[in-house]
Amino acid sequence: MEEWVTVAPWRQDRTYHPPEDHCPLCPTRPGHPETEIPEPDYYIAVFENRFPSFTGEQGRCEVVCYTPDHDSSLGEQSVEHIRDLIEVWRDRTSELSRLPNVRYVYIFENRGEEIGVTLSHPHGQIYAYPFLPPVLKRELRAEARYIRENGRCLYCDVLEGERQGERTVLGDENWIAFVPPFARWPYEVHLAPRRHRGGLLDLDADDDESFARILKGLLQKYDRLFKRPLPYVMAMHQTPPGRARNDHHFHVEFYPPNRTRDKLKYLAGSELGAGAFIVDARAEDKAAELRGA
Ligand SMILES: [Zn+2]
Numbered sequence: 506m507e508e509w510v511t512v513a514p515w516r517q518d519r520t521y522h523p524p525e526d527h528c529p530l531c532p533t534r535p536g537h538p539e540t541e542i543p544e545p546d547y548y549i550a551v552f553e554n555r556f557p558s559f560t561g562e563q564g565r566c567e568v569v570c571y572t573p574d575h576d577s578s579l580g581e582q583s584v585e586h587i588r589d590l591i592e593v594w595r596d597r598t599s600e601l602s603r604l605p606n607v608r609y610v611y612i613f614e615n616r617g618e619e620i621g622v623t624l625s626h627p628h629g630q631i632y633a634y635p636f637l638p639p640v641l642k643r644e645l646r647a648e649a650r651y652i653r654e655n656g657r658c659l660y661c662d663v664l665e666g667e668r669q670g671e672r673t674v675l676g677d678e679n680w681i682a683f684v685p686p687f688a689r690w691p692y693e694v695h696l697a698p699r700r701h702r703g704g705l706l707d708l709d710a711d712d713d714e715s716f717a718r719i720l721k722g723l724l725q726k727y728d729r730l731f732k733r734p735l736p737y738v739m740a741m742h743q744t745p746p747g748r749a750r751n752d753h754h755f756h757v758e759f760y761p762p763n764r765t766r767d768k769l770k771y772l773a774g775s776e777l778g779a780g781a782f783i784v785d786a787r788a789e790d791k792a793a794e795l796r797g798a
């Protein structure tokens with residue numbers, strides 16, 4: 506109830522684990538069949554998904570290839586490269602926000618076979634939804650109520666509560682990465698600007714630089730934690746188009762499905778049927794593990 510399900514049967518035929526030399530996200534090598542990117546090389550590439558969940562007047566799905574290097578990852582890019590990627594994300598946010606019927610621009614990455622990724626080439630996606638997705642709707646509702654009752658931004662106060670640093674994974678004067686006390690996954694981490702920002706369009710040059718550094722630092726810790734690439738979902742929660750920047754505090758959430766190196770957390774009765782997550786670890790302990798990685 507009060508949720509949306511998008512039915513996209515044409516996605517059944519989407520590319521599923523293609524052989525390495527047929528990666529559709531690699532540049533088109535001379536003498537080889539054309540990939541999604543008809544160029545011999547690129548820096549960062551964005552194109553419309555051929556198997557979109559949303560299309561035409563009803564939203565948009567884009568693919569963002571972080572690098573032409575097939576065997577790389579977001580965390581392995583230089584800080585400068587990630588800063589340029591932030592610029593690309595910002596550019597797409599501003600462009601897609603202006604499309605008719607677009608109610609929300611959602612930037613995300615699915616990484617790892619464990620969460621069903623069909624292409625291993627380092628890439629993320631952008632969905633421009635024709636509706637406000639339920640997770641954001643709920644966050645905005647909670648933020649609006651908190652402002653009404655307390656006159657302050659909810660997330661600014663959450664960050665205030667992280668001052669002692671027990672749940673901090675890493676940070677600098679502009680950005681922080683921490684395991685929130687309300688984390689639903691053992692290694693869930695939130696990245697956020699310490700000062701109030703509504704979204705990518707709101708960040709200044711210092712914010713961009715710190716964002717790139719902290720993002721890279723977190724991803725490196727994730728991969729060092731179990732000495733293997735850690736699967737995750739990265740979810741950017743920006744202010745919806747047309748809303749005031751004070752309505753929402755920009756943050757990026759990471760959900761790795763792992764409980765241990767080889768064990769995954771499965772969503773079961775309580776999580777799926779009742780929407781109540783049970784976590785068997787303290788945020789403080791998980792943050793300490795990640796800090797030490
Ligand atoms: Zn590739």
Ligand SMILES: [Zn+2]
Nearest residue numbers: 658661701754
């Ligand atoms: Zn705030």
Ligand SMILES: [Zn+2]
Nearest residue numbers: 644742756758
């Ligand atoms: Zn959020």
